[in-house]
Amino acid sequence: NKTKGAKTFYLLGSDYIWPRTSNKIARKHIEGHLQGAKVVGEEYFPLGSTQFNSVINKIKLTKPDVIYAIIVGGSNVAFYKQLKAAGIDLSKQTLLTISVTEDEIDGIGGENIAGAYACMKYFESLDNANNKAFVPAFQKMWGAKTVIGDVTQAAYLGPWLWKLTVEKAGSFDIDKVAAASPGVEFKGAPEGYVRIHENHHLWSKTRVGRAKLDGQYELIYETADLVEPDPFPKGYQ
Template structure:
């Protein structure tokens, strides 16, 4: 009796289980819009959290559109938006349209951190392109590391930093400051006066320069710092005149450069009397300061508008066509533009906007940038870049006086320089 009575019951239970299993499939197991069949709900969640949903991918653009740094950062924002438009015109990324979410850091470091958090947490962007000053980058860094977002930072900086969530498309010190100091010592004199804005980049850069001067036979004539936005340089210029340096190495940023160079000229000091080399004065700043003031002064960068590459010719044509023939390009503008294309290439290679997959795909990625071929160093997430020194001409452009001849491997901790051993605090 036992076995023959249990068979119908077992059969009914089996049929009931099959019905439940079939009911559990249906729509729940169908691929969500914007995901693949292999991704399912997990892929949908990843897409939503990385700005990749439906037929669009949201990306953040975060620069100072107001305040003292707007003179420099607005044009970087313009170049990044142009790159996004160009990529969209070619079909987007992974067949999806890039949608920029633009925010204003307002030349205020806490605001940069706040806006970065908004872009990642609320707007759910796939990546962020932004920043200029090292203070803005330092303020954003813990936000990106906490939320595991991705920042592409486009400006030369003081080095001694790496982050798994930042790609540095501007120069580190061995690609700009260190070769510039060596060139100046060989060509312009041994006595240096250091002048900078009072924040992270100038103070750290000058710390490096002082060690290099000791090692390479230079000497210090003076060192001064002023707050960002400072406009009265009469006292400092008097000190410079009294010190009689061969070189003023200038790490001022923003509007302060306008005041300093105009007051230097008013004091009767021209480029024929004193060599001034800047690392934050490019073509865009020349427009704001004036060629009558800056002609003959020097700057160290990795790109000038006059850089002779096929990619630069196309970049210039497109930039001036979009924003006006009177607009100029500059190193950070080009580095911001390059950052967008590198991220897009890494996403295509990864087949995903997932941050960890993009980071892996970006290792050793090469691209023919307007400055020349660049490559992402997988170990540091910095670029291989060519160092250049240029002289401001009367037309507002730079005449290249020297370049490194090849793209230099990034060395953010200056490990290849014995004299820098005491400066490096990271790995």
């Protein structure tokens, strides 16, 4: 918002708890913390939906500064193709998603989403020593054309964090492992250094990438420090 000066936002999501909760937090932030900003639309779609022309027409009429999209899975293929077919140019219309990784772009096609922004912890294109080793090793195992997104990296982190926590606890007992988890560090994460918070979420950097034609994201912003995980911020419930 600091760089775009956005005032109007259209919130979209698949119809289940994660998009609805994320948009509830987004709405509170937009209306309570961004001066003069407002939500001009909020809509949800059943999982697997492939018809988005009605909401795309509303977007064309309301001309929001930002489309905030939390549509998941295969629905994304239809949504972004229909956006492009309707003449919405993502090099001019700001769209921010938290649900489209490189894996989804494999199905969407880079040409249908280039220019969109995504907020994630991890992108395959990250330039750090851990990731430079991880990507070729992953592709050697799963195929040279395999892409790696934020969710894939999270699935890789899980067993490592569990291993480190089990070793710290000296036990496989679930309660003991949970009690031992705060403060556990993983220095080999493809995204960089991470550690576990008392609430069992991860301290990580927040990053924004911009989708390119080749299906990768160009990193355009990252926080200087790790961000404290706060899944249900006070005042946003």
